[in-house]
């Protein structure tokens with residue numbers, strides 16, 4: 001820490017003595033420790049306090065005793081349980097926890113994944129793994145000091161611990177505590193970690209930084225990649241990539257949506273789902289969000305370009321359905337579950353890979369698993385993205401993993417060697433009345449009030465695509481829609497009907513092994529173009 005003394009005209013006016021100004025240099029193990037009862041769940045997990053600079057500069061030159069802000073991180077030790085010497089670190093892998101802020105668990109999972117590779121060079125002696133802890137009020141007294149009898153907010157929260165409201169860290173909100181300094185966006189905190197480890201004066205052999213996250217951590221990361229500062233802005237020379245695994249929703253770069261916005265038409269495009277009202281995000285509990293606000297002011301195209309300039313690797317569990325709860329409306333404007341939202345995003349904002357060896361190439365890897373971060377991290381693609389890609393700084397990296405692909409818009413850089421039978425519904429049969437399969441469509445859901453097909457022709461265990469096509473043809477209809485054990489018929493689709501990713505209609509028909517839609521989803525067979 002460097003001290004300097006400032007002489008400011010203001011001080012003569014106010015009559016105070018020369019104020020002591022503390023210029024904060026963010027650094028690992030330099031943050032003020034605080035009392036907590038958090039656990040370490042891996043023998044190679046250490047708890048390290050990272051010193052954070054107030055990005056607003058407010059406490060650089062004040063008499064406030066908070067001369068630093070402190071961020072608790074889980075940091076890996078080397079194989080002999082020592083702190084990795086700076087010059088031994090070739091790679092930093094940051095892993096962001098899910099909604100429970102259980103950084104210790106994610107830290108263990110990534111160390112386990114690294115150790116399981118059994119690689120003589122890529123191991124805990126050369127790779128540092130850091131999991132930042134984003135606490136919220138529920139962890140007061142366990143995760144950070146809390147004095148319930150304190151007479152003032154400052155007395156209640158007496159430590160320099162950075163704490164965010166609920167899971168608003170995922171949207172980059174400013175901190176809620178310390179109460180008198182609500183100026184640190186969670187993205188600023190990440191930036192400062194990246195700047196520190198990306199500084200080759202400090203880490204001379206650093207080759208690559210990966211920022212990774214699963215679930216809520218992936219939601220944070222998708223937004224951080226979208227609005228986060230570029231390497232040039234951060235002054236970092238080390239390449240940075242983003243491994244985004246199984247987010248429940250994705251950042252949307254514009255006010256359009258693939259599905260109905262009726263249920264939350266005035267709020268669906270607010271930050272974090274969209275880009276509106278960014279600055280007031282979190283302001284009920286924190287300061288206004290100003291992080292990289294100049295980029296936001298340039299509009300959605302600029303934010304999208306910023307995102308596309310990053311090295312983004314999507315990780316997708318093929319069995320990761322879920323997050324159907326309609327409690328939060330905005331995500332439903334892009335899909336009924338994580339799976340649909342992911343493919344809706346890719347369809348609207350296709351992955352970019354202008355130069356396959358280029359730095360800004362976006363990849364899409366599939367892993368056959370559910371919403372399981374360990375399975376994602378230990379998969380071959382998880383290993384590649386977290387640990388292997390560009391390990392020696394020569395730009396080498398694995399192409400996309402996980403064939404067959406799920407849709408034609410998820411393949412920026414196809415690996416022909418792995419091509420196989422596509423997983424998408426490839427039904428090319430001809431059904432009664434010249435009907436053919438046309439894909440997966442919405443039925444009534446999320447504020448859509450018009451049914452997709454007006455006539456319910458059958459409900460029962462004989463339902464199949466063939467059965468439903470026959471029935472609708474017999475009754476004179478050109479379109480048949482199979483939804484589980486129901487068969488709907490009509491001559492046009494409803495005015496609010498939308499096409500969604502084909503694999504969203506993957507429920508087996510009760511009468512055979514063909515696919516009959518899903519909840520609120522119809523497999524459409526038609527003799528007319530839609």
Ligand SMILES: *[C@@H]1O[C@H](CO)[C@@H](O)[C@H](O)[C@H]1NC(C)=O
Nearest residue numbers: 078079080082083084085125
């Ligand atoms: C682990 O780190 C310590 C320093 O903290 C160092 O002395 C030791 O050599 C390192 N062990 C290995 C195997 O790199």
Ligand SMILES: *[C@@H]1O[C@H](CO)[C@@H](O)[C@H](O)[C@H]1NC(C)=O
Nearest residue numbers: 195199200201202234235236
């Ligand atoms: C890198 O670290 C050195 C040594 O601490 C420091 O002087 C320099 O300002 C840092 N560079 C950047 C870009 O932060």
Ligand SMILES: *[C@@H]1O[C@H](CO)[C@@H](O)[C@H](O)[C@H]1NC(C)=O
Nearest residue numbers: 266267270275276277278280
């Ligand atoms: C959100 O943004 C929209 C358009 O950008 C604006 O009309 C609306 O007033 C804002 N709402 C709030 C709560 O700030």
Ligand SMILES: *[C@@H]1O[C@H](CO)[C@@H](O)[C@H](O)[C@H]1NC(C)=O
Nearest residue numbers: 277278279280283287288289
């Ligand atoms: C925060 O933002 C809101 C809406 O954008 C604005 O009305 C308010 O004045 C801002 N507050 C501060 C402290 O800047």
